[in-house]
Amino acid sequence: MVLVLALGDLHIPHRAADLPTKFKSMLVPGKIQHIICTGNLCIKEVHDYLKSLCPDLHITRGEYDEDARYPETKTLTIGQFRLGLCHGHQVVPWGDLDSLAMLQRQLDVDILVTGHTHQFKAYKHEGGVVINPGSATGAYSSITYDVNPSFVLMDIDGLRVVVYVYELIDGEVKVDKIDFKKTATVQTPH
């Protein structure tokens, strides 16, 4: 039972001042085992804050990040799942499923987490699952001003993942979930 927080596109301080208070009150240290961040934090203070929530922090570089040392993509294995992380501005057209599927095949991961569009999405295709946690602060994106703050918490338990989606709609936190299972990897001789 591993809890993984996925968020990104905070754009602090350029486009937003801080995470919504209701989100901040829920995010307390000690509950989450890993944090994966798609990028565009943008400053070190946000990095430190996320580090205080959980010491295991993974970040990829967004185009507005001030720290140039974050990698472009990252892969990690948690439990039975391989996760891939990328900000998403590199993948053109932005938010296009087929292009993201190409990236997923390239990284060879089960779950690909990208951002940049500031809209929550969860796609499924033959290669696996693509999750976009949206913008945790509700910052405006290159495409639209109408953004609801959102982030994603994944509960990885064996071959099953429960994805809890937290969205702030009209000042209230709404939680939904998505359930999916991975078929156990079968080694078939070609």
Place this chain on the structure above:
Amino acid sequence: MGKKPVPDWLNSSLWSSSASDDRVSRYATCPSPDTRRHDSPPRPPPPRPPSPPPPPASESGSSGKDPGPASLSPDEASRQSQLIMEISKKFINVGELQRLVCQGVPDGTEIRSTIWKLLLRYLPYDRALWVHELNKKRSQYKAFKDELLLNPSEITRRMDKSEAVKSEDVNCKGSGLLPRSEITHGEHPLSLGSTSVWNQFFQDTEIIEQIDRDVKRTHPGMPFFSDDSSFAKSNQEALRHILIVFAKLNPGIRYVQGMNEVLAPLFYVFRNDPDENNAANAEADTFFCFVELLSGFRDNFCKQLDNSVVGIRATITKLSQLLKKHDEELWRHLEITTKVNPQFYAFRWITLLLTQEFNFADCLHIWDNLLSDPEGPQETLLRICCAMLILVRRRLLAGDFTSNLKLLQHYPTTNISHLLHVANKLRGSLPS
């Protein structure tokens, strides 16, 4: 007010606390308690040897290994056969059993497990009911574990199933948006609600961490508990489960440091039961016996009751009074002259039921006595503590605060039968 004279038997050279065993004292009998004689035939008195027989193998095994079997002297062998006879009867005469156990359960026998279960009222006295009772209790424990040891992911999965939430098969081929579904009962991992399973889980983690740490530290010298073998690991797992289930079922006292020490001898004895079925179910049996044993001593662990009439301070005062009654000179010297507050040493003696003061094998002997005495474990414990003080009186009377405290906090190895005999002599009602 004249000083009460020290009783003659106290001044006898028998009570030297050196480890050289005085074999004669081992065969003194304990007074017969009120025996509820049912229809059992009159028993022959235990044969007493005319002269001290050759000393049997040392009962107090070294602390570096598990206590191993010892060769029995003729007297012990007869006691063992009597005990076996007693517990094999159809209706067990508990008074008789108590009397026999008071004299000591010989080491190397494997009947201790059954005896303790009988004394702790886990097994009924009617032999015919044993199988039924055991099965009932064991399945009850299993139900506890199933209910209480789940992590929240599994709990929410069960909730989903019971709510018959439609879970589409998202394994199927094809692409597209993944369907979002509602969460059941507002349960999500970051929930801050007090009734939320997740929130309760995170609140419990602190206690579970504490239990983990203590279990890992239990008896580091004994391979039974702290080896690298899978056997030791499974034993630690069992201890852990028992303590977690106990903490969850008793929100009043939860887990207090030291409960693992009280649990360890029970589990050790039950796990080493020669009957395979019993040994496999040791965890369930230990849980119920632990609950029973702790029921008398619960108040010692409850912080709020510390200063009340039933709390640990009151118990320590009782010990003090007992010492004053039996050996006023020592009492005066200890508490008034050298100002050794009994809380400094007696706290650990009483709350941990003397498990930390003696090596493991001696501890099992003391517990034999504790569990079988008809006066009840609390009173017996106080008498034994008082006896411990009296046995080292010479050194205490000669010492000052530092040396006395050091002596009492690292109590020297003694002959346990000695100790129990002295404790016996201190019987008599305590002025309330």
